[in-house]
Amino acid sequence: MDFQKLALQYKQELLENVVPFWLNKSQDEQFGGYFSCLDREGNVFDTDKFIWLQAREVWMFSMLYNRVEQKPEWLECARQGGEFLKKYGHDGFGNWYFSLTREGKPLIQPYNIFSYTFAAMAFAQLGLATGNQEYTNLAKTTYDRILERQENPKGRYNKAYPGTRHLKNFALPMIMCNLNLEMEHILGADYVKESATKLMDEVLNVFYRPECGLVVENVNEDGSLSDTFDGRLLNPGHAIEAMWFIMDLAERMDKKDIIEQAQQITLQTLKHGWDEKYGGIFYFMDAKNRPPQQLEWDQKLWWVHIESLISLLKGYRLTGSKESLEWFEKVHQYTWAYFKDEQYPEWYGYLNRQGDVSLNLKGGKWKGCFHVPRGLYQCWQTLESIAK
C-alpha cells in the first residue's frame, strides 16, 4: 500500500474540498456563528443553530490553525463562531443550550450534556489559537459543570422513574477520554493521567463485555448486563470511535496492553457490525439479535465509517496488525465510493442499507463541520506517520 499517496489523498480532500466548503458556505456574516443546515450544493435550507455543531466548528477551525497552518481566515472563522457561542450559547451560569435561533435566542433548554462537552473542547482549542485567557477560562468552567452534572446528565429532563432501572450510559465516559486529552494543557498532566486510568477501565472493563466481545451502550449501575432494549443496544460506530480515543490516551500513558486491547475490540466490533450483504457498517444492532427500536438501524452513516478508518489506521500504526490494515482498505473503499459526492463538495451523511443516498444534505441538525474534516485530518496524519 502506498501510504504516502494515500496520505496525500486524505490531505487534499481535507484542504481543497471539505475545509473550503465550510469556510465559504457556513459562516453567518449577519449574526455570527454558522449555518449547519446546508443542502447538497451548500445552500442554507434552515437557519437554526445547534450548539453541538456550532462548538464543533469552532474547534475544527481552531485545531486546523493550531496544527496545520496559521491561516488568518481559519482563525477568524473560529473566533467569530466562538464569540457567537460565548454570547448566546449558555444561560450565564455555564449551562449550554441545545439550540438557538439564527439570531441567538435560546430554542431548546440545556438538557444535553454533550452541548457542554463540545463547548469545552471548542474553547480549549480556541484559547490555544488566540492566547485569549477568557476562552480558556470558559473551557475550564464548562469542564467543571460537566463533572457536576455527570451523575445525572439530563437533570430535570430525565424521564426515567427513579429507582426502577438505573442504567449507566457509555457516551459520556467515551467522550471524556477524548476531552481530557484535548484539555490537557488546561487540566494538567497529572489530572489527565489519573482520570485516564479510571476512564479506560470504565470503557474496557464495564461497557466492553467479554462474554460477547462487544461494547454495549448501557449497563446496570453495578456493571452487569441489562436484558432490555437499552441494555442490548449496540452502536458499532460509537464503540469503534471510542477505541481511537482509548488508543490516543493509552499511547500518551504508554500502555501497550491497552492499545492492543483497543485494536482488538475495533476489529471485533467491525466484524460484528459489517453488513455482509451490501457492505458498510450498521448504525444500531441488538446484542441478542432481537429487533432494535431504532428504525434507522440498518442505515449507513458517514461518521461511523470515517471514525472506523481512524481507529483502524491507528491500530495498524501502533500494533502493526495486518488485519487492521486489510479492514482499513475495505472500509476505505466503501467510504470513498459511497459517501464522497463526486459532483459537489463535502460528503453525503445518510445512506440506506443498499448504499443509496437517503438524505443528500451536506449538513443538518447532526452533521456539521466535524467528523469528515476531523477524520480526514486524523487519517492524513496517521498515514504520514506510517509512511515515515
Add this chain to the structure above:
Amino acid sequence: MDFQKLALQYKQELLENVVPFWLNKSQDEQFGGYFSCLDREGNVFDTDKFIWLQAREVWMFSMLYNRVEQKPEWLECARQGGEFLKKYGHDGFGNWYFSLTREGKPLIQPYNIFSYTFAAMAFAQLGLATGNQEYTNLAKTTYDRILERQENPKGRYNKAYPGTRHLKNFALPMIMCNLNLEMEHILGADYVKESATKLMDEVLNVFYRPECGLVVENVNEDGSLSDTFDGRLLNPGHAIEAMWFIMDLAERMDKKDIIEQAQQITLQTLKHGWDEKYGGIFYFMDAKNRPPQQLEWDQKLWWVHIESLISLLKGYRLTGSKESLEWFEKVHQYTWAYFKDEQYPEWYGYLNRQGDVSLNLKGGKWKGCFHVPRGLYQCWQTLESIAK
C-alpha cells in the same frame, strides 16, 4: 368491485388471523397486562410494557366485545389488561406513566399526553363492556386531566425555551376528534357537539393549509406557518388518519360540507405522500421539499397504509367519490402485498422505501394490538355498509 367479498376478506383477516394472534400470544398470565414486543412468530422478545399499547389492547378487546360479538374470552382479555393498567399505569393522581416493567413498576415518567388519551379511550370502552362504573369514572377523570394539561402537554419535560418559538401541535386536537366520539356516552351529546365544532375548525382551518393543500404537524401560536423543521413537517399518514376521525364527527353532526372537505384532503395528502417510484406512502416529508430531520422519512409503515384505507373507504361511502375508490384499490393492493405476512400471523410494521421488511417484529414499542385490527374492523364495517 365486489364489496361483499372484500368485506369478508377484511373480516376473516381480523377474526381468524389478527385477533387470535393477540389473544393467544400477548397476554401475560403471570403479571397481567400484555406483552407487546412479539417477534415474527409471536414469541416475546422484550417484556417492557408501554402504556399506549396496554391501553390500546384493552380498548380493542372491549370494542370487539361491544360491537362484534360478546365472547367471554375477549371480555376477560380486556378486563385483565384493564386491571393491570388501573393498578400500575398511573401515579394515583391520574398521571399515566409512559412505560412499566413487566411486573408493573414505573419506568418512564408521565411525560406523554397520549398515554392519557389511550387510557381514557380504553376505560370508556371497558366501562361499556363490563358495566363497571369504576372504569367509566377512571375514563372521565383521565379525560379531565387531558384538558388540564392540553396547553402544555409535556409539562416539566418540555425542553422548548419559553417564549422563543411557541408551536401548536396537530396530534392532540386530531386525537381528541376521535376520543370525544369514543366517550360520547360519558361526555354527553351536547358537549361532543360543541367541542366537535372547535376541533374540526382547528384541524381544517388551522393545521390544514390551503396554500399547499396539506396538513402540517405544527403551526405558530397565531396559526401562521412556521418556516422551521417542525413547522415544515408533514406526516401524511397522520393527516389522512385525522380525516376519518373528522368524517366520523361530521357524519354524527350531519355536516356534509365538512365530509366533502375531509375526503378531498385525504386525496390531496395521499397524492402528495405517494411514492411514485416504489409505491407506498412516505412516513415524513418537508412541506418545502427540504431534507427532513427524520432518518426514517422514506420508510413505509403499517399504520399509515391501514389508516389510509379507512379514510378512502369512508370518503367513498359518504361522498361516492370514484377517485377515492380508485385510490382505495391502489393502497389496498400495496398494503396486502407488502404488509401481510403470508407465513406467520399478523402483519409486518416496518418496510424500507423499496418495500422490503426492515424489522420483522409483529409488535414492539409502538406497534401493538391496535392499527391492524382496528383498520380491518373499520374497513370490514364500511365495506359491508357500502355493499348494502
